[in-house]
Amino acid sequence: MANQIDRTGTPLVEMRDMQKAFGGIKAVDHVTVDLYPGEVVGILGHNGAGKSVLMKMLSGAYPRDGGQIFVNGEEAHITNPRDARNYNIETIYQTLALADNLDAASNMFLGRELVTRFGLVDDAQMEAETRKIMGRLNPNFRRYSTPVSGLSGGQRQSVAISRAVYFNAKILIMDEPTAALGVEETRMVSELIDELKKQGIGIFLIDHDIHQVKALCDRASVMKNGQLVGTVKVDEVSEDDLLGMIILGKNPKDEAA
Amino acid sequence: MTDLSNPTLTRKKRNFLAALEVDNRLLGMIGAFVLICVVFNLLTDGRFMTPRNIFNLTIQTVSVAIMATGMVFVIVTRNIDLSVGSLLATCSAVMAMTQTVVAPQWLQLGLEHPATAPLAILIGLVAGAAIGAFHGWLIGYLTIPAFIVSLGGYLIWRNVAWHLTNGQTIGPLDGNFQLFGGTNGTLGETWSWVVGGLAVLGAIYGLWNARRAKVKHEFPVKPMWAELSLMAIVAAVIMGFVAILNSYEIPIRRLARQFEARGEVMPDGYTASYGLPISVLLLIVVAIVMTIVAQRTRLGRYIFATGGNPEAAKLSGIDTRMLTVKIFTMVGVLCAISAVVASSRQTFHSNDIGTLDELRVIAAAVIGGTALSGGLGTIYGAILGALIMQSLQSGMAMVGVDAPYQNMVVGSVLVLAVWIDIVYRKRTGD
Numbered sequence: 001m002a003n004q005i006d007r008t009g010t011p012l013v014e015m016r017d018m019q020k021a022f023g024g025i026k027a028v029d030h031v032t033v034d035l036y037p038g039e040v041v042g043i044l045g046h047n048g049a050g051k052s053v054l055m056k057m058l059s060g061a062y063p064r065d066g067g068q069i070f071v072n073g074e075e076a077h078i079t080n081p082r083d084a085r086n087y088n089i090e091t092i093y094q095t096l097a098l099a100d101n102l103d104a105a106s107n108m109f110l111g112r113e114l115v116t117r118f119g120l121v122d123d124a125q126m127e128a129e130t131r132k133i134m135g136r137l138n139p140n141f142r143r144y145s146t147p148v149s150g151l152s153g154g155q156r157q158s159v160a161i162s163r164a165v166y167f168n169a170k171i172l173i174m175d176e177p178t179a180a181l182g183v184e185e186t187r188m189v190s191e192l193i194d195e196l197k198k199q200g201i202g203i204f205l206i207d208h209d210i211h212q213v214k215a216l217c218d219r220a221s222v223m224k225n226g227q228l229v230g231t232v233k234v235d236e237v238s239e240d241d242l243l244g245m246i247i248l249g250k251n252p253k254d255e256a257a
Numbered sequence: 258m259t260d261l262s263n264p265t266l267t268r269k270k271r272n273f274l275a276a277l278e279v280d281n282r283l284l285g286m287i288g289a290f291v292l293i294c295v296v297f298n299l300l301t302d303g304r305f306m307t308p309r310n311i312f313n314l315t316i317q318t319v320s321v322a323i324m325a326t327g328m329v330f331v332i333v334t335r336n337i338d339l340s341v342g343s344l345l346a347t348c349s350a351v352m353a354m355t356q357t358v359v360a361p362q363w364l365q366l367g368l369e370h371p372a373t374a375p376l377a378i379l380i381g382l383v384a385g386a387a388i389g390a391f392h393g394w395l396i397g398y399l400t401i402p403a404f405i406v407s408l409g410g411y412l413i414w415r416n417v418a419w420h421l422t423n424g425q426t427i428g429p430l431d432g433n434f435q436l437f438g439g440t441n442g443t444l445g446e447t448w449s450w451v452v453g454g455l456a457v458l459g460a461i462y463g464l465w466n467a468r469r470a471k472v473k474h475e476f477p478v479k480p481m482w483a484e485l486s487l488m489a490i491v492a493a494v495i496m497g498f499v500a501i502l503n504s505y506e507i508p509i510r511r512l513a514r515q516f517e518a519r520g521e522v523m524p525d526g527y528t529a530s531y532g533l534p535i536s537v538l539l540l541i542v543v544a545i546v547m548t549i550v551a552q553r554t555r556l557g558r559y560i561f562a563t564g565g566n567p568e569a570a571k572l573s574g575i576d577t578r579m580l581t582v583k584i585f586t587m588v589g590v591l592c593a594i595s596a597v598v599a600s601s602r603q604t605f606h607s608n609d610i611g612t613l614d615e616l617r618v619i620a621a622a623v624i625g626g627t628a629l630s631g632g633l634g635t636i637y638g639a640i641l642g643a644l645i646m647q648s649l650q651s652g653m654a655m656v657g658v659d660a661p662y663q664n665m666v667v668g669s670v671l672v673l674a675v676w677i678d679i680v681y682r683k684r685t686g687d
Contacts, residue, residue, distance in 0.1 A: 099566045
């Protein structure tokens with residue numbers, strides 16, 4: 001997989017020298033990562049390593065303390081989720097970020113409702129669009145008029161994924177997308193990731209499962225205690241190397257040198 | 258359509274009420290309301306369900322019901338507003354002073370000038386909106402809990418009203434202003450039928466349009482007979498309500514005084530009906546507008562999304578702080594509208610106007626199915642909740658229950674209603 005990615009041009013996203021502190025704790029400490037079109041970059045690390053915080057600065061959920069974000073080589077000004085969406089950055093949060101009391105369509109279009117010519121929300125149109133996209137991702141799904149609180153974990157996940165995919169994402173952030181899923185659903189997510197790669201979409205994938213990282217990612221950026229341990233091509237390292245980076249903060253390249 | 262293959266849905270369709278696809282909670286509340294009416298009618302030997310009492314019941318409900326529609330949005334977003342009764346008093350004081358001091362003395366408009374009432378109402382609405390927006394800013398931007406802001410507001414605005422009027426009762430209010438009070442402003446028989454007819458047409462158009470949108474997207478629709486039955490029921494309820502109000506005749510002496518005032522003599526055997534009170538019409542308009550806001554606008558969608566999951570709403574790019582300001586501004590405006598109704602109903606402004614209304618309004622919203630945990634609630638529920646409480650109270654008053662006992666019953670009903678709602682939600686997994 002890794003050798004198909006053309007990394008000679010401008011990266012799709014570059015996050016340069018990112019910093020974020022909560023009180024005295026440096027959650028993200030001068031971290032630089034990048035992502036090319038059609039590439040999956042795994043963001044790895046222990047709980048509290050700063051992975052989610054780094055990604056939330058890209059999705060606009062957290063304002064950054066320092067650093068720059070470049071999208072297609074141009075500096076992007078992202079201070080809130082709406083800004084990120086304008087750069088075609090979509091996020092699938094670990095918590096899914098669904099309003100449990102609303103139905104699938106209302107969640108899909110939350111913040112971007114389709115409206116009629118009178119400016120009123122067009123529920124019928126939104127449900128029709130939701131049926132189209134959900135039909136592809138989860139063909140057995142029927143429960144369009146119930147609040148999502150009544151859906152299974154997998155169904156909720158597919159609503160969250162549909163939302164990210166529907167709005168022509170160029171950059172996708174997936175925060176442990178398969179953590180709550182069964183075997184079959186996990187396989188569907190893997191297939192989806194492959195399909196999105198073919199469309200030239202870049203994906204940041206936060207994941208704990210080393211096997212899955214080896215299978216899905218082209219590169220992996222490993223973080224420990226808010227700092228970047230290193231970025232490696234997944235094909236060129238072993239699972240043990242990755243574990244060493246995560247647990248010990250030891251970069252295999254340093255060892256070789 | 259597709260739902261025919263779904264066994265749970267086909268089983269439900271056998272039931273007539275289920276086929277109408279009317280919300281169960283709505284049916285429950287209507288059931289409770291009907292039960293209250295029937296019981297009190299028996300206890301009062303038929304005096305409870307006379308046109309006169311139904312007329313009085315509706316005009317007594319309006320003020321609390323209007324504010325309750327706004328309280329739904331407040332509670333849905335996991336906030337509370339304890340200041341609505343005091344805010345109503347301040348708006349009422351502002352409008353009373355505009356009519357009795359500002360318009361006649363400062364602007365030299367003279368008594369009963371046609372501009373007085375509109376000016377007073379406009380200033381009242383602006384005052385309500387400004388105070389509400391200020392509350393919303395304190396809650397949304399300064400992150401002071403709504404409970405504290407409105408508890409402070411409860412003490413402050415009650416006494417701002419006292420300060421504005423020097424603690425005096427201000428009245429009588431302008432004649433045009435009093436049209437919103439109920440008895441002093443009704444549409445009469447003919448116009449009531451016209452409004453009723455328009456309401457029926459509007460309701461049928463709305464139902465038909467909703468069905469057409471579903472058919473266009475090939476979604477399952479309820480059977481045609483169910484749709485037509487629903488339309489017939491809605492039409493019957495609206496026209497029945499108008500018929501009842503139209504059958505309440507204006508007392509002869511009052512009519513004679515009206516003719517006298519115009520310098521005419523009342524013809525023998527002349528009768529006239531009150532018909533639909535303007536205040537009730539106002540409540541219906543507020544209910545329709547608030548329902549559209551809740552169900553068909555982005556603002557409403559964001560209110561419910563924020564109530565269901567504030568974090569998700571923020572991550573979807575919703576500015577929840579500004580949303581709070583908008584909600585409390587709406588509540589302020591609704592308090593001002595209620596102030597018009599309440600003060601013109603009693604024909605003067607008094608210091609105690611709206612006292613304890615905050616509790617009635619919260620109770621109405623909660624009895625109407627609004628969950629204090631946020632995310633759930635309906636406008637029609639809050640209005641029905643207000644109506645249920647008012648019927649209980651005036652029913653007991655007619656039976657001769659003393660006021661302290663009335664309050665004990667209303668308090669018990671509030672707790673009971675919430676418990677039933679909790680049990681219902683557990684059973685249905687809603």
